[in-house]
Amino acid sequence: MQPSCSNRFAYLVCTAGFCLFLASAVARAQDIKLNVTYICNGEREYVESCNIRDTSDASTCQVAHPDRPQHNGFMAYTSETRGALKKLLPTCTQPTAQELAKADAFQKKQQEILQQNTLKANPQMTQQAARPTAQNQPAAGYATPAPPKNAEEREMRRCVSSGRLASSCTGNQLLGAFTGMISSVLGSGDSQKKAPPSVPNMAGVFQGAGGWRLDFVDGGVLVNCTGLSPNQETYSVSFKTGHAVLTIATTPRPLVLNIHGDSITGPPGPVTIDGVIAAGYVGGAQGTGAAYKDSAGNLYDANKNQIAGNANAGYTRFAPKRVTCPAINLSSKGAGVGIQTMQTNLLKTAFGGDTGAPTPAGIRMEGIYAAATGFSLEFYPESVILGCGPDAARAYPYTVSDEGSPIIKIDAADHPLSLAIRPDGSLDPGSSAAYQVHGRIVIGQDDNDDFTFAPMELVCNLGSLVPSAQIPMTGGSAPGMVAAAALGGSAAAGATGTGLATPQAPLGNAVLSIVSGLAAQPGTPNALAGHPYILLRQTYADSLAAGGVSVPPGVSPYMYAGQACGTHTPDCQKISAAIQAQAASAIRADANGSATLPGVLPGTYYLMVSTRYNNQPYAWGQPVTLHSGTNTLRLDLSNATPIR
Numbered sequence: 001m002q003p004s005c006s007n008r009f010a011y012l013v014c015t016a017g018f019c020l021f022l023a024s025a026v027a028r029a030q031d032i033k034l035n036v037t038y039i040c041n042g043e044r045e046y047v048e049s050c051n052i053r054d055t056s057d058a059s060t061c062q063v064a065h066p067d068r069p070q071h072n073g074f075m076a077y078t079s080e081t082r083g084a085l086k087k088l089l090p091t092c093t094q095p096t097a098q099e100l101a102k103a104d105a106f107q108k109k110q111q112e113i114l115q116q117n118t119l120k121a122n123p124q125m126t127q128q129a130a131r132p133t134a135q136n137q138p139a140a141g142y143a144t145p146a147p148p149k150n151a152e153e154r155e156m157r158r159c160v161s162s163g164r165l166a167s168s169c170t171g172n173q174l175l176g177a178f179t180g181m182i183s184s185v186l187g188s189g190d191s192q193k194k195a196p197p198s199v200p201n202m203a204g205v206f207q208g209a210g211g212w213r214l215d216f217v218d219g220g221v222l223v224n225c226t227g228l229s230p231n232q233e234t235y236s237v238s239f240k241t242g243h244a245v246l247t248i249a250t251t252p253r254p255l256v257l258n259i260h261g262d263s264i265t266g267p268p269g270p271v272t273i274d275g276v277i278a279a280g281y282v283g284g285a286q287g288t289g290a291a292y293k294d295s296a297g298n299l300y301d302a303n304k305n306q307i308a309g310n311a312n313a314g315y316t317r318f319a320p321k322r323v324t325c326p327a328i329n330l331s332s333k334g335a336g337v338g339i340q341t342m343q344t345n346l347l348k349t350a351f352g353g354d355t356g357a358p359t360p361a362g363i364r365m366e367g368i369y370a371a372a373t374g375f376s377l378e379f380y381p382e383s384v385i386l387g388c389g390p391d392a393a394r395a396y397p398y399t400v401s402d403e404g405s406p407i408i409k410i411d412a413a414d415h416p417l418s419l420a421i422r423p424d425g426s427l428d429p430g431s432s433a434a435y436q437v438h439g440r441i442v443i444g445q446d447d448n449d450d451f452t453f454a455p456m457e458l459v460c461n462l463g464s465l466v467p468s469a470q471i472p473m474t475g476g477s478a479p480g481m482v483a484a485a486a487l488g489g490s491a492a493a494g495a496t497g498t499g500l501a502t503p504q505a506p507l508g509n510a511v512l513s514i515v516s517g518l519a520a521q522p523g524t525p526n527a528l529a530g531h532p533y534i535l536l537r538q539t540y541a542d543s544l545a546a547g548g549v550s551v552p553p554g555v556s557p558y559m560y561a562g563q564a565c566g567t568h569t570p571d572c573q574k575i576s577a578a579i580q581a582q583a584a585s586a587i588r589a590d591a592n593g594s595a596t597l598p599g600v601l602p603g604t605y606y607l608m609v610s611t612r613y614n615n616q617p618y619a620w621g622q623p624v625t626l627h628s629g630t631n632t633l634r635l636d637l638s639n640a641t642p643i644r
Helices: 005-015 018-024 082-091 097-121 151-161 166-186 339-350 479-487 540-546 557-566 571-582
Strands: 038-040 043-050 060-065 076-081 200-203 205-208 212-217 220-224 231-233 235-240 243-248 255-260 263-265 271-282 298-300 306-310 315-325 329-331 362-365 367-370 375-379 384-388 392-396 398-400 407-410 417-421 434-445 451-461 466-468 510-516 532-536 583-588 603-613 616-620 623-626 629-635
Touching: 038 082, 043 082, 060 082, 076 082, 151 166, 151 384, 151 392, 151 434, 151 451, 200 212, 200 235, 212 339, 220 271, 362 398, 384 407, 384 434, 384 451, 392 434, 392 451, 510 623, 532 571, 540 557, 540 571, 557 571, 571 583, 583 603, 623 629
Parallel strands: 510 629
Antiparallel strands: 038 043, 043 060, 060 076, 200 362, 205 212, 205 329, 212 220, 220 231, 235 243, 243 255, 255 263, 263 329, 271 315, 298 306, 367 375, 367 466, 375 384, 384 392, 398 407, 407 417, 434 451, 532 583, 532 603, 603 616, 603 623
């Protein structure tokens, strides 16, 4: 019988080169050769990783022992000091020259990959002088980083600047690639491995009496009890009346369990499940016709010709077994670290990073959810990134309720969010109000090699979020540009004393209809969708001056407003009040970028419109002469002004 998924997983991790992949990127900091086979006292062993922060003889290394009995279905490991290994390894049969050369070549290749990933998160700076802020640029006083070379680099920068650990960003990217490799090795015909399409999933380890243990991993859950080896099964999470239900696809019957925070319970009484147990070891030379092997395990026939296979590449054979386990009453408290956390932490520490806070056990979310306005949520096990457009992003912790209606609560300090999980899989924030994302952008590193950032604040309207294959590539406005969006239907008495036109109380019969002439890009909303269209009685610059806002000479008033509101200076409130005072009419565009403003008296007004298109911020601030009746205006690049 082939190994179960969990045991094949352990086998593939160490035989498909993943252990070498993890450690090779930091092997240059080691004085012990990693992931090459030594034979010590007749037993194969190899050093999988060592502490790269502490290289003293007292620091520890993780040593794999493939010839020892497996522990709970997984390869045996010991923790040895670097000093002890320095004494032991020279007395062992050494790796072959071919194996050492192969390991060195692979190490060099992975070091190149590491350097490339570092550059993605730490972009090279341009030699330009610092420029004031634009809609998608850092605040004034900061140099502008070079644009990302590709989508992967942009994703890495966004992840790091959101506040997630750099090691988490790199680890998730590499772990995703490794999961894809595992899937391709297992093949699509393996019926156990595909995770069901469900909105929520689970994280952590839950265990209880009778050897019960549920270890949640990407694509499933490792299940074992009463002497069984871990066996991977698929599962789903659903919300029944008043509580969350976990269904695991075991045989002969699925396990239907209740989730209660850090505990999982099942129906009273024992449970019968089908699993596997270890039933012997299949040597790598078995069935190859080999006459003998060398110290590295390479096989040869009677004529000394090397043949396919390797005596060291054996595997544990598993046999099916049906057992009866006690009633299920499991807890995550004291359950220890699971396979998923071990994987991720190993990836993080292999590249010299911190592991960060552990992922909370229980219900989690995954994937990207996006609104037509450019607002988005990107879920990770430990946090969720709130985004506005492609670059402004910030990560916060979150929880998913397991009692009552399914609600996701995001712990953003200044503007917490609660989103309902709808039956169709969408997320509903219950509001269409403007939401300011306190984004940042990486601009370099300090003397301690820590990243340094500049503010990049953007505002997007909330809206229904649906699963998406990518982050929205458009959307968002600088905070100062949308200050008038909250005017609503109230008549704000301004300097002219004429107030604000509303649909219920227009000020005149001159109506302006605006349409977007910006071509919608595939998979994204129109660049003007959801944006505020505002008519001012004076130019934007004169409106700010009338409100007592002093814009420095030579600085664009749009940029100054973005800087003031992006850094929360007192001028931001003055800018908001000035726009309210001079606003004659205002409305938000629909999903196509179209809108008809409430009527005003005939005369000349000034637009206040901005957006980001093809990674360039634009503004429309030209005078518009309105006559009685309907007036139309098409906004496109021909009548737009780039914000620089």
